[in-house]
Amino acid sequence: MTTTVQTVATLTEAARAMAQGATFLGGGTIVMRDVNAGVAATQIVRTTDASLSGIRISGDKVTIGAGVTMSQIIANPDLTFLHQVARLIGGPQVRNMASVGGNLFAPHPYGDFAVALLALGAQTVMAGQNGGRPLDDLLRDRSRSPGLVAAIECPRPRDGSFGFLKFSRVKPKGVSVLSVAVLLPREGGRIRGARVAWGAMGAGPVRGASAERALEGQSLNAETIGRAAQAAAEGLTPPTDAIATDWYRREVAGVHLKRLLEQMERG
Ligand SMILES: Cc1cc2nc3c(=O)[nH]c(=O)nc-3n(C[C@H](O)[C@H](O)[C@H](O)COP(=O)(O)OP(=O)(O)OC[C@H]3O[C@@H](n4cnc5c(N)ncnc54)[C@H](O)[C@@H]3O)c2cc1C
The missing domain is CATH 3.30.390.50 (CO dehydrogenase flavoprotein, C-terminal domain)
Incomplete structure (x- = not known):
């Protein structure tokens, strides 16, 4: 079986490829295991769009690009409330690759970061769609390939909450x-x-x-x-x-x- 990996410059192109059946490649900690096992989709798409790895803080609102890795979360001093969550995901090599977006689709027993975001009342920002969508909904639907997650938005919790x-x-x-x-x-x-x-x-x-x-x-x-x-x-x-x-x-x-x-x- 031949697996084709396409690299595109924008989220829009990646979302289009996904709509035609391609699997999105985030950090690849799960997808590449499937490639090695010969059970991955034949079409894989990845993007070099820099917006996927941005972190923005505006007042109490935190926006995390879906391509941000667990190591980048730990390195960010504005995200201390998420440091412990990210530290408990895999070992250092996994954390250097594992992305926030990929964690939302990680099968049981994975998905620890998604658990934290779900409790925080996070919204997902989907590529090519206006407005946020509650993470609760996306997680219920995730087996039906809901599209490309561009970012996650969540409120920064008050200390101790x-x-x-x-x-x-x-x-x-x-x-x-x-x-x-x-x-x-x-x-x-x-x-x-x-x-x-x-x-x-x-x-x-x-x-x-x-x-x-x-x-x-x-x-x-x-x-x-x-x-x-x-x-x-x-x-x-x-x-x-x-x-x-x-x-x-x-x-x-x-x-x-x-x-x-x-x-x-x-x-
Ligand atoms: C040794 C090992 C230990 C691990 N330990 C843990 C652990 O302790 N806790 C834990 O939660 N997980 C763990 N994982 C699982 C995994 O590393 C993480 O869940 C990680 O966050 C997945 O992200 P990724 O970018 O590597 O996903 P990928 O492998 O790139 O993708 C996984 C799935 O998500 C989809 N996807 C990725 N990004 C997006 C996006 N932006 N929009 C839409 N779909 C997307 C892909 O198409 C694919 O279906 C472990 C994995 C390994 C190999």
């Missing part, structure tokens, strides 16, 4: 038994607009609606944390794989959500 935890068996760079990210904006000491996102607790990154309900409108204290932990796995259907069974993931989800919320309560 965002937390991320990844639980893996091999430290520090094993894949996730599960990962969880939490955004807890507060007004007058009460949580308003809680967002909980899980990795490896469904076919892809998913919201934890039951835990969100347990947190919404409450103060962050031991009682609230206990209720959220109790509700952690409700409504979720984690897969069984070589790393953990669905039963185990459901059993430990609450333990790890409790740990993360307690860390956030301590500040």
Whole structure:
């Protein structure tokens, strides 16, 4: 089987090639593995468009080009809230190549960065389309090749309102038994607009609606944390794989959500 790699100068050309069936090549940590295994699409497209690797901060709004790598996230002093997330993805060689855009399409058990962005309420900016699209929607549709993601926009969280935890068996760079990210904006000491996102607790990154309900409108204290932990796995259907069974993931989800919320309560 012959694989053709086309390099184009603009996002528009890349999006056009994708619409005709080509697979987009980001950092290639997943695509190139498929090429080596002989299971990749025969047409691959990549772009040299510099806009894909820009990072812009405007007030509280952060825009990250889909081609930005995990290493570039870690090197950026304005993105400290994402440093820990990026550091927990693969080893140094993977982080030098792994892109933010590629992480949105990474199959289970990957997608830790997408979990963090989902909790942050990120929007995706699609090449050739006006306006943002909630990441929640893109993640639900991602198996249907929704097009070229140009960038991600998300609000910069207030200090102490965002937390991320990844639980893996091999430290520090094993894949996730599960990962969880939490955004807890507060007004007058009460949580308003809680967002909980899980990795490896469904076919892809998913919201934890039951835990969100347990947190919404409450103060962050031991009682609230206990209720959220109790509700952690409700409504979720984690897969069984070589790393953990669905039963185990459901059993430990609450333990790890409790740990993360307690860390956030301590500040
Ligand atoms: C050894 C190893 C360890 C890893 N560890 C982790 C880990 O701990 N956590 C984790 O989350 N992941 C991990 N990964 C998976 C992977 O490296 C990351 O998910 C990475 O972010 C994928 O990005 P990429 O640019 O390399 O994607 P690519 O391989 O280039 O692309 C992956 C998929 O995304 C699509 N795609 C890429 N960019 C775009 C875009 N802008 N718009 C639309 N579609 C796009 C591609 O067409 C392809 O279908 C690991 C991989 C390896 C090989």
